[in-house]
Every structure is written in structure tokens, then in C-alpha cells.
Amino acid sequence: MNRERPRPGWAAYIEETPAAAILAMPSDLAKKVANYIAALALEAGGALDRLRQPPGDPMDDHGTRFSIQVAGEPVIIEYSVHHDVRAIRIPVVVWID
Numbered sequence: 436m437n438r439e440r441p442r443p444g445w446a447a448y449i450e451e452t453p454a455a456a457i458l459a460m461p462s463d464l465a466k467k468v469a470n471y472i473a474a475l476a477l478e479a480g481g482a483l484d485r486l487r488q489p490p491g492d493p494m495d496d497h498g499t500r501f502s503i504q505v506a507g508e509p510v511i512i513e514y515s516v517h518h519d520v521r522a523i524r525i526p527v528v529v530w531i532d
Contacts, residue, residue, distance in 0.1 A: 445480025453528035
């Protein structure tokens with residue numbers, strides 16, 4: 436059986452508006468959110484590579500957009516899945532200040 440293995444790793448791309456929201460956070464929270472997003476890319480990618488649903492709540496019927504809260508923080512992240520480039524894209528970060 437000749438099965439092509441997916442290349443390792445998934446990336447996270449943050450759009451300009453959510454990046455600005457992260458930069459407006461206190462530095463300790465901004466660092467936690469940035470680290471969370473990096474870990475989310477790896478976790479979501481790993482799930483997708485195993486044909487499982489990535490973390491978070493589905494926001495569409497196609498399994499491409501999800502919402503998840505940063506554990507213990509007043510921050511919600513919306514992300515979309517892009518199999519072709521092995522990445523998640525972050526179009527929305529909501530910080531409840």
C-alpha cells in the first residue's frame with residue numbers, strides 16, 4: 436500500500452484586525468493568546484490529519500470554520516481550516532475587556 440504521508444506541521448495566519456486586538460491586550464495575555472494560537476494550529480492540524488474534527492465549536496455545515504475560547508481567559512477565537520496550505524486562518528479575535 437503506497438500511502439502518501441502528510442508533511443508535518445500546520446501554520447496559523449492571523450489577519451490584521453485580530454492581530455491588532457491581540458496587540459492591544461496586556462502583554463501577559465497577548466503572549467498567552469499567541470501561544471494558544473500556535474498550539475491550536477498544531478492540535479487542529481493533527482486532528483484533521485487523522486480525519487477528526489478539530490477543537491472548538493463548528494460554525495458552518497462544511498467543517499471549515501470553528502470558534503473556541505482560550506481556556507480561563509476572556510478571549511474567543513474564530514478560525515477557518517485551509518487544507519491546501521496546511522494552515523488555520525484567524526479572522527476574528529474577541530477580547531471581552
